[in-house]
Amino acid sequence: MSSTFARPFLSIVVPAYNEEERLIASLETIASYLHATGIDAEILVIDDGSKDNTAALAAKALAGRNGRVIRNGENRGKGYSLRHGVLEARGRFVLMTDADLSTPMDEHAKLAGVIRDRDLDVVIGSRALPHSDVQVRQGWLRQTMGRSFNTFIRAATGLPFRDTQCGFKLMDRERVKPLIEKMVVNRFAFDVELLFLCARFGLSVAEVPVTWRNAAGSKVSIVGDPLNMMVDVLRVRWRFRRGLYNPETGAAGAS
Numbered sequence: 001m002s003s004t005f006a007r008p009f010l011s012i013v014v015p016a017y018n019e020e021e022r023l024i025a026s027l028e029t030i031a032s033y034l035h036a037t038g039i040d041a042e043i044l045v046i047d048d049g050s051k052d053n054t055a056a057l058a059a060k061a062l063a064g065r066n067g068r069v070i071r072n073g074e075n076r077g078k079g080y081s082l083r084h085g086v087l088e089a090r091g092r093f094v095l096m097t098d099a100d101l102s103t104p105m106d107e108h109a110k111l112a113g114v115i116r117d118r119d120l121d122v123v124i125g126s127r128a129l130p131h132s133d134v135q136v137r138q139g140w141l142r143q144t145m146g147r148s149f150n151t152f153i154r155a156a157t158g159l160p161f162r163d164t165q166c167g168f169k170l171m172d173r174e175r176v177k178p179l180i181e182k183m184v185v186n187r188f189a190f191d192v193e194l195l196f197l198c199a200r201f202g203l204s205v206a207e208v209p210v211t212w213r214n215a216a217g218s219k220v221s222i223v224g225d226p227l228n229m230m231v232d233v234l235r236v237r238w239r240f241r242r243g244l245y246n247p248e249t250g251a252a253g254a255s
Helices: 023-037 054-062 078-088 105-117 140-157 173-180 190-200 225-241
Strands: 010-016 041-047 067-071 093-096 122-126 133-136 169-172 205-209 211-213
Touching (some): 010 023, 023 105, 041 054, 067 078, 078 093, 078 173, 078 190, 093 105, 093 173, 105 122, 105 205, 122 190, 140 190, 169 173, 173 190, 190 205, 190 225
Parallel strands (some): 010 041, 010 093, 041 067, 122 205, 133 211
Antiparallel strands (some): 093 169
16 A cells, blocks of 8 residues: 555554544544654544545545555445554554544543553453543433443453543554454444454453543434344354354355
């Protein structure tokens, strides 16, 4: 892939769907963090078929910086966007972060220290550990939905994590890429699919408490998305039992 920039150490992947009102401020915050820390990084905004000016504004904000806007072409879902971003990324490490920066960018240093010092494959931010600092909470209904979904996940997959859905995750790209290439979940159960495959294929994962502030405008619908997420989790388990995630099985997406 041609670029005017050398291969970076870190790729920051930001999925975005109709985020014109807050994305630019978030990109400035990310850029300021990178400047202050001196981290060699690229910023990838994955535009998921936005109907507003998200893509154009992001391209303007990234002009002259080591950053790109990557378009899905149509609305495919957050999971698809994150997969797309990891596969397009060039950095040794990939940081996934939500467009609203609910987890502040400086929490990256905490995750980076853990992944380096313990030589891990993936480190995930968590809002549910004893030392997590949730400064602005979600509404009661969303909190209840989140706790219920986590209980379901733990029962259905055996994963030990208290919070799979926090959007702040750091990973060693080369170690995780073979799993990303086999993943199929396009929407919000992407995180569960990733962590389930990490556990099954022997990748090391740590859950780390982070600061988190709820921001209005969540794209997760409390009406239809919880059921769709549970169906996707069961689908992941079924695909694994069928051997469809194994390297020797063909391309991802086979039924």
